[in-house]
Structures are given as structure tokens and as C-alpha cells.
Amino acid sequence: MRAFAPILLAGGALATIPWWGLPAFYESFLYLVLHWIVLATSWNILSGYAGYFSFGHGAFFGAGVYATATLASRYDVPFLWTLPAAALVAAVFGVLLGAVVFRVKRVRGELFALLTLAVTFVLATIVLNTPLDGGPGIYLSAVPIPKLGPSVASSFYLLALAAAVGTVAIAYAIYRSKFGTGLFAIHDDEDVAEVMGVPTYRCKLAAFALSCALAGLAGGIHALFVSYVTAGETFSITVPLTVVLMSVLGGTRHWAGPALGAAAITALTYAFTAGDVAIAGKAFTGVVLIIVILFMPQGIVGYVMARRRRPADAAVPAARATATAQAPVSPPPDTDHGPMLEVRGLRKAFSGVQALDGVDIDVRRGEIVGLLGPNGSGKSTLINVISGHYRPDAGTLQFEGRALPVRKAHRIARAGIARTYQIPRPFAHLTVLENVALPAMFGAAALNRVAAERDARQWLEFSGLAGKSNVLPEDLNLHQRKFLELARALASRPRLLLLDEVLSGLTPGEIDAAVDLIGRIREQGTTIVLVEHVMRVVMALADRIVVLNQGRVIAEGLPADVMTQAVVVEAYLGKPRDARS
Amino acid sequence: MTFPSSALLAQSVLSGVFVGALYGLLGLGLSLSWGLLRQINLAHFALAFLGAYISYQLASVGGMDPLATLLVIAPCFFAIGAGLQWLFARFEVTPLNSLLVTFGLTVIVEALIQWLWTADFRRLESTYGDAKFRLGSLYVPVPELLTLGMAIALSAAVWATLRYTDLGRSLRAAAEDAPVAAAFGVNERALALVLAGACAALAGAAGVCLALSYTLAPSQIYTWIGVVFAAVMMGGLGRAFGPLIAGIVIGVSEAVTMALTAPSWAPLVSFSLLIAVLLLRPEKL
Numbered sequence: 001m002r003a004f005a006p007i008l009l010a011g012g013a014l015a016t017i018p019w020w021g022l023p024a025f026y027e028s029f030l031y032l033v034l035h036w037i038v039l040a041t042s043w044n045i046l047s048g049y050a051g052y053f054s055f056g057h058g059a060f061f062g063a064g065v066y067a068t069a070t071l072a073s074r075y076d077v078p079f080l081w082t083l084p085a086a087a088l089v090a091a092v093f094g095v096l097l098g099a100v101v102f103r104v105k106r107v108r109g110e111l112f113a114l115l116t117l118a119v120t121f122v123l124a125t126i127v128l129n130t131p132l133d134g135g136p137g138i139y140l141s142a143v144p145i146p147k148l149g150p151s152v153a154s155s156f157y158l159l160a161l162a163a164a165v166g167t168v169a170i171a172y173a174i175y176r177s178k179f180g181t182g183l184f185a186i187h188d189d190e191d192v193a194e195v196m197g198v199p200t201y202r203c204k205l206a207a208f209a210l211s212c213a214l215a216g217l218a219g220g221i222h223a224l225f226v227s228y229v230t231a232g233e234t235f236s237i238t239v240p241l242t243v244v245l246m247s248v249l250g251g252t253r254h255w256a257g258p259a260l261g262a263a264a265i266t267a268l269t270y271a272f273t274a275g276d277v278a279i280a281g282k283a284f285t286g287v288v289l290i291i292v293i294l295f296m297p298q299g300i301v302g303y304v305m306a307r308r309r310r311p312a313d314a315a316v317p318a319a320r321a322t323a324t325a326q327a328p329v330s331p332p333p334d335t336d337h338g339p340m341l342e343v344r345g346l347r348k349a350f351s352g353v354q355a356l357d358g359v360d361i362d363v364r365r366g367e368i369v370g371l372l373g374p375n376g377s378g379k380s381t382l383i384n385v386i387s388g389h390y391r392p393d394a395g396t397l398q399f400e401g402r403a404l405p406v407r408k409a410h411r412i413a414r415a416g417i418a419r420t421y422q423i424p425r426p427f428a429h430l431t432v433l434e435n436v437a438l439p440a441m442f443g444a445a446a447l448n449r450v451a452a453e454r455d456a457r458q459w460l461e462f463s464g465l466a467g468k469s470n471v472l473p474e475d476l477n478l479h480q481r482k483f484l485e486l487a488r489a490l491a492s493r494p495r496l497l498l499l500d501e502v503l504s505g506l507t508p509g510e511i512d513a514a515v516d517l518i519g520r521i522r523e524q525g526t527t528i529v530l531v532e533h534v535m536r537v538v539m540a541l542a543d544r545i546v547v548l549n550q551g552r553v554i555a556e557g558l559p560a561d562v563m564t565q566a567v568v569v570e571a572y573l574g575k576p577r578d579a580r581s
Numbered sequence: 582m583t584f585p586s587s588a589l590l591a592q593s594v595l596s597g598v599f600v601g602a603l604y605g606l607l608g609l610g611l612s613l614s615w616g617l618l619r620q621i622n623l624a625h626f627a628l629a630f631l632g633a634y635i636s637y638q639l640a641s642v643g644g645m646d647p648l649a650t651l652l653v654i655a656p657c658f659f660a661i662g663a664g665l666q667w668l669f670a671r672f673e674v675t676p677l678n679s680l681l682v683t684f685g686l687t688v689i690v691e692a693l694i695q696w697l698w699t700a701d702f703r704r705l706e707s708t709y710g711d712a713k714f715r716l717g718s719l720y721v722p723v724p725e726l727l728t729l730g731m732a733i734a735l736s737a738a739v740w741a742t743l744r745y746t747d748l749g750r751s752l753r754a755a756a757e758d759a760p761v762a763a764a765f766g767v768n769e770r771a772l773a774l775v776l777a778g779a780c781a782a783l784a785g786a787a788g789v790c791l792a793l794s795y796t797l798a799p800s801q802i803y804t805w806i807g808v809v810f811a812a813v814m815m816g817g818l819g820r821a822f823g824p825l826i827a828g829i830v831i832g833v834s835e836a837v838t839m840a841l842t843a844p845s846w847a848p849l850v851s852f853s854l855l856i857a858v859l860l861l862r863p864e865k866l
Contacts, residue, residue, distance in 0.1 A: 106862075115859045122849055
């Protein structure tokens with residue numbers, strides 16, 4: 001709530017400008033600033049927060065322009081009534097596009113940028129060649145403009161101001177919300193976000209819809225502001241490029257960045273539009289852009305934020321892995337019977353390699369199952385299939401008596417299963433605290449943001465990272481990152497925890513601390529599947545051992561019994577020479 | 582919609598091939614720097630136009646043969662490209678930021694061109710200018726034929742270099758896994774300088790071809806971006822013949838669309854094709 005009041009106050013103060021008696025020039029200039037603030041900030045909701053750089057913002061802006069132009073000129077719909085329609089048309093268009101594009105995993109990064117650019121040109125061609133425009137453009141000078149201020153220019157200014165205040169407030173609300181955290185996680189590592197319970201597809205679609213609706217609104221207002229719209233001008237490469245520049249200049253990871261960038265670039269270009277200096281001004285804009293990107297790659301706001309965060313780091317004391325804080329209370333276990341996780345006939349192949357070849361495993365409530373096997377035996381694939389990262393080719397997975405949703409990782413997380421990654425995959429641009437709060441919001445616990453952060457602090461204390469809550473993961477060493485992985489998995493309050501080689505690469509002292517930690521996790525009633533190569537850890541912790549080899553279960557039972565079986569020794573060390581002949 | 586005669590259709594296909602050759606030539610350097618250096622170089626278009634204007638100046642004022650201007654342009658542009666790469670390496674520019682930095686460069690080059698040559702249209706009048714010959718029922722314009730020949734020759738040269746020379750093998754290794762390539766003695770920084778220089782020289786070559794067959798204006802830098810990127814993506818990044826083949830597919834489909842309907846429908850085909858490729862292409866690019 002902290003910034004809503006200043007945003008609204010600033011908006012209210014700016015709303016008095018038309019009555020100051022300034023020349024109309026200022027209102028038109030300020031209109032342009034606000035217009036670009038709406039476009040850049042709306043672009044940032046999907047592209048900045050979630051990292052899906054769109055070069056198609058011109059298409060949604062254009063959809064709004066032509067929605068208003070068509071309704072107002074052909075159907076005599078009053079101007080103000082066309083604006084919601086403009087937003088709606090753009091949003092529907094965005095949702096239809098997103099519903100297709102966001103299902104294709106490959107279309108991320110540059111490919112998404114290119115695809116959205118191509119969509120812009122397709123839409124432009126259709127508009128140009130159909131009665132929507134038809135070629136000569138649409139004149140809107142006959143459409144009456146409602147009188148909101150003392151003059152026509154001030155009416156547009158006030159409309160743009162309302163749109164800008166609304167857009168910035170929405171961007172701020174998302175920035176502070178659970179939804180926003182989900183978007184930032186998608187930006188850093190979409191697959192992990194999904195496994196932590198973020199419904200990535202729906203998040204992206206919602207962000208895209210909002211982003212497009214606001215761009216459509218800006219387009220609707222702008223159609224009447226320019227009063228003559230052409231397809232060439234509306235869908236030119238200028239709109240997408242300019243909003244990208246403004247947002248990157250200001251900083252894409254902050255709600256205020258795009259607005260700042262929009263104001264700066266609009267002012268800059270306006271200062272140089274007059275006659276002789278126009279060319280020099282253009283070159284100067286280019287130079288400013290290059291210098292800012294080279295020296296402040298995070299944008300102006302990002303740069304300032306980073307400068308502010310640094311001094312705090314120095315004061316943080318080194319974390320101790322042997323912290324003995326009490327863990328938050330975990331939910332009481334259900335009391336139904338039968339195994340908690342029941343895996344039957346699970347098969348998974350990767351282009352010819354049969355990674356899982358009919359695996360049957362039961363995991364009972366409250367136990368620690370050690371999952372062993374030589375490299376390439378299918379342990380990690382099994383974890384990946386259970387957590388929903390891969391779709392199995394055949395077989396069934398039952399968790400607490402219900403079938404697990406296939407390939408819907410976020411619903412598996414909600415159901416109460418969490419995992420760690422062998423090589424830690426923290427969200428690089430979220431602080432350690434935010435990294436842990438995310439699964440608390442989106443996992444089985446499903447807390448709100450405030451509760452999640454409170455919980456996250458406890459988990460950080462539990463795993464000995466309390467002193468590091470405000471640093472970024474890049475400042476942690478390997479052992480701390482492994483513990484961050486654990487803290488993240490625990491924060492979702494899972495009933496089943498899949499640990500994929502959490503101890504590899506740690507020193508003996510760090511391993512002892514981790515063994516102690518895993519023991520304490522089990523004491524809270526969490527069931528654990530432990531993939532591990534460090535034998536003394538498995539022997540110390542596991543109640544039962546399952547050995548995989550070449551995608552099949554070759555042995556299971558009590559640790560001491562299993563490890564002496566001939567098939568297990570053979571799988572690890574090969575057949576004795578005399579047995580082979 | 583009236584169906585055009587087969588002669589007209591054949592002429593459209595031919596002109597589509599020629600336009601496609603220029604798409605491919607413009608896309609070649611772009612594809613190499615994107616695929617092998619991970620840079621999205623918008624300034625490639627600005628460099629091509631700068632090359633076109635220099636060629637125009639040397640040929641129409643200096644009296645040089647337009648093709649001979651390439652001997653001047655290619656080495657100069659190689660130096661410019663290598664210099665820019667040094668800057669990119671110095672500041673560790675990410676792929677996305679490379680897009681923005683090169684956009685800044687494009688704006689600067691556009692301003693420079695506008696300052697030196699004004700915003701008016703310029704047309705290179707040369708011995709090749711309107712030369713054309715008949716092949717059966719088809720007219721073959723000489724400048725476009727030169728463009729096609731240059732596009733094929735340069736694509737083949739790039740293909741052979743990447744495939745058969747140590748330089749090409751090191752480049753592909755460094756693009757695949759830079760740290761491992763470095764461990765095997767590949768000097769990635771030096772390679773990147775050479776490659777960026779070569780890409781800029783390719784932009785210069787495309788510029789000479791632009792000057793041969795098109796009217797020049799500073800603002801036209803931006804009109805080529807969309808369709809050339811489509812050719813680059815469809816052709817596959819870092820593949821020598823990819824942009825040319827994809828460029829010709831796009832060029833021909835555009836030309837046939839123009840002949841069958843109206844010229845203004847042409848972009849629909851190429852960009853729908855690109856969207857389909859992006860969404861349906863099975864393997865990774």
C-alpha cells in the first residue's frame with residue numbers, strides 16, 4: 001500500500017494543470033509523455049516482469065486504435081464508450097495469441113520477440129487490405145470530443161493522465177503481489193517456477209491480457225488525439241522499439257522503471273524536434289541509449305536499487321550451517337492407509353535410451369527411502385517424472401490414493417510434493433528470502449505474501465541461512481545454495497520431499513550438518529525420497545533402500561541387507577572375473 | 582481475382598528469386614552473428630545502407646565501377662565490425678542488450694546518412710543500371726542477377742569456411758561450448774573479432790547489391806528488418822545457406838501473392854510462414 005497514495009496524489013496534483021493557464025503546447029507535450037508511460041508500463045507487465053520480450057506491442061496498440069476508429073467513425077459510438085471496447089479487443093486478441101504461443105515451450109526469448117513482431121505485420125496487412133482501413137486511412141476529425149477540461153488539448157491530457165495513473169497503479173499492485181512474484185520467477189527459470197507450484201501458463205496469459213488491454217486503451221485515446229489514423233503509421237516498428245527502449249532505459253524489473261524511461265526519452269526527443277538540430281538530436285538519442293545500456297545494463301532504477309542494496313550486504317554476518325532453530329509446524333499427516341506414493345510400471349525413453357523400464361516403487365508415510373544406483377540408472381529421471389517435469393511414456397503414479405496429474409508440475413506441487421535440484425537452480429534475480437517465500441505462496445501451503453515471507457524467515461533460520469535473507473543467490477557459496485534448495489523445498493510444506501543429491505560436492509563437515517538437518521525434517525513427519533551417492537549418509541538416514549540399474553528396480557529392502565546382495569555389488573562394480581567365464 | 586498468364590507468373594517467380602537473394606545476402610551476416618556470437622545485430626541493416634551510400638558515392642561521383650567499390654568497402658567494414666565486437670566484449674553485452682545497443686548504433690548511422698546525403702531519394706546510375714537480357718519469354722535484369730550470383734558465391738564461401746577450415750571448426754566449437762573450446766586452445770576473443778569483421782564485410786557486400794538495384798533513402802533502413810529476420814529464423818541460425826534458401830522461399834511466395842492479388846497483401850504470406858515455422862518447427866533452432 002505504501003506507493004498507492006503517492007501515485008494517486010501525484011495524479012491528483014497533475015490533474016490541476018489544465019487550469020493553470022499554460023499554453024496548449026504543454027498539454028500536448030505532457031499528453032505524449034503520459035501516452036508513452038501507459039505503453040511502456042503496460043509492455044513491462046509481461047515483458048519486463050516475466051521476461052517475455054514482446055516486439056508486438058504495436059499490434060495491441062494498433063488493435064485499440066482501429067477499434068476506436070472504426071466504432072467512432074462508422075457506428076457513431078460516443079468516443080468514451082469506444083475506449084473499453086478498444087481495451088477489450090486488444091485483450092481478446094492477446095489472449096487468443098497467448099493461448100497458442102504459451103503452449104509451445106520453445107517459443108521463449110528471441111523467438112517470442114520475433115513471433116510477436118511477425119504478428120504485428122500480419123495484423124497490419126489484414127487491416128490495410130480489409131474495410132477496417134482499406135488503404136487511405138480513417139479521418140476522425142468529425143468525431144465529437146467530450147469536454148473534460150477547459151480545452152480539447154486538456155481533455156486528451158486528462159484522459160491520458162487517468163490511463164497513466166491507472167496503469168502505473170496496476171503495475172505497482174502486481175509488483176507487490178503473489179502474482180508478481182510468480183512472474184519474476186518465470187523470468188528467472190520458468191521450469192523451476194512451475195515445479196514450485198507457479199501456474200506458469202495462467203500467469204503468463206493473465207499478464208499478457210492486462211498488458212494488451214492497457215495498450216489497447218492507449219491506442220483508443222491516441223486514435224482521436226491524432227484524428228487521422230493510417231495502418232503504416234500505427235503498426236510501424238516505432239511503437240515496439242520505443243517501448244522496449246524506454247523500459248530498458250528505466251529498468252524492467254521495477255514498476256516505476258518504464259515510466260521513468262518514457263518520460264526521459266519523450267523529453268529528449270521533444271527537445272530536438274526543431275529544424276536544424278533534428279538530425280543531431282536523433283544521433284544524440286542513439287548515443288544516450290548506448291551509454292546507458294553499456295554502463296547501466298539494469299536500467300536507471302535497477303542501477304539505483306543495486307547501489308542501495310550493496311552496503312547492507314557487508315553488515316550481514318556469515319551464516320552458520322549448524323543453526324538449531326525450531327522448524328515451523330508442518331501440517332498433520334493424513335490418516336488414510338496404503339502407501340503414500342505408489343509407482344507402477346513407469347516407463348520413460350529419451351530418443352532410444354530407455355531411462356525407466358517398468359519401475360514399481362512404494363513409498364510409505366513417514367519413512368526415508370534411499371534411492372540408489374550407478375550413474376545413468378534412472379534415479380534423476382524418476383524424480384523428474386514424479387515432480388511433473390517429464391511426461392511418462394507409460395505407467396501410473398498414485399499419491400495419497402489419487403492419480404497425480406501428468407505434466408502439470410504446479411498441481412503436483414500443490415498436492416504436496418516438493419523437490420530439490422542436484423545442481424541448485426535458485427531464481428537468480430530474487431533475494432534469498434523471496435526465493436524461499438515463493439514456494440510457500442504457490443506450493444501446498446498456499447500462503448499469502450506476508451505469511452509466506454514470515455514463514456520463509458523461519459525456514460532460513462532452520463537451514464542456517466538467516467543472515468543471508470536479503471542477498472542474491474549469486475553471493476552464496478555452493479553449500480549455502482544447497483541449503484537454499486532445501487529451504488525452498490521445505491517452505492512449500494510438502495508431505496513428500498524428493499532430495500536429488502543434496503550432498504554432492506559438500507565437505508565432510510557440511511555433510512554432517514546436512515544429515516542433522518534432514519533428520520530434523522523427518523521428525524516433523526515429512527516423508528523423504530533420498531537420491532544420494534554418499535553411502536554413509538544413506539546408511540545413517542534411510543529406513544529402506546531401493547536400487548535402480550538401467551531403468552529397473554534390482555533390489556530393495558533394509559540398508560544393511562540390500563548392500564550386500566550380489567546383484568547390487570555387480571551393478572556397481574561389475575561381475576567377478578571367475579563368475580563371468 | 583483474375584489468374585495471370587503463365588509468362589507473367591514465371592516473371593514473378595523470377596523476380597521473387599532475385600528479391601529473395603537480397604534477403605538472403607542481408608540475412609547471411611545477421612544469421613552468423615546471431616548463431617555464433619549470440620548477438621542480435623540491428624546495426625547490420627544500418628551498415629548495409631551505409632555501404633550502399635558509399636558505393637553510390639564512389640560510383641556516381643568518383644566514377645568507380647559499382648562492383649569495384651566492394652574492394653574499398655569490405656576491408657573498411659571489416660575493421661568497423663571488429664571494432665564494435667571489441668566494444669561488445671569489453672562490456673560483456675548480453676544478447677538482449679546487444680539488440681538495444683545496435684539499435685542505438687542504427688539511429689546514429691541513420692542520422693549520419695541523413696546529414697551527409699540528405700533524406701532525399703538517391704539512385705545509382707551505372708553501366709549495369711537498366712541492363713537486362715531476354716531468356717525465352719523472361720526478362721533478366723543484370724543488377725539483380727549479379728545480386729543472386731554474389732549471394733550464392735558468398736553463402737558457398739561461408740559454408741566451405743565453416744565446414745572445411747580450422748577457423749570454421751573453431752568457430753562452431755566456440756559457439757557450441759565456449760569454455761570447453763577454450764580449454765582445447767581455441768582463442769574465442771580473437772575468433773569473435775574475425776567473425777564480427779566478416780559479418781560487417783558481408784553487410785557491405787549486401788549494401789553494394791542494394792545500391793545496384795534499389796533507390797536509397799535513410800528511412801528505408803527499417804523496412805527490411807522484419808522480412809530479413811523472417812528469412813534468418815526460417816533458415817536456421819548460423820547456417821550458411823539457410824538465409825538464402827529461406828529468403829528465396831519468402832521472395833517467391835511474396836511475388837506470387839502480388840501477382841495473384843494485390844501487392845499490399847505480400848507481407849501476409851511471409852510473416853504467416855514465419856509464425857508457422859516458429860510454432861510448428863519440431864527440433865530446436
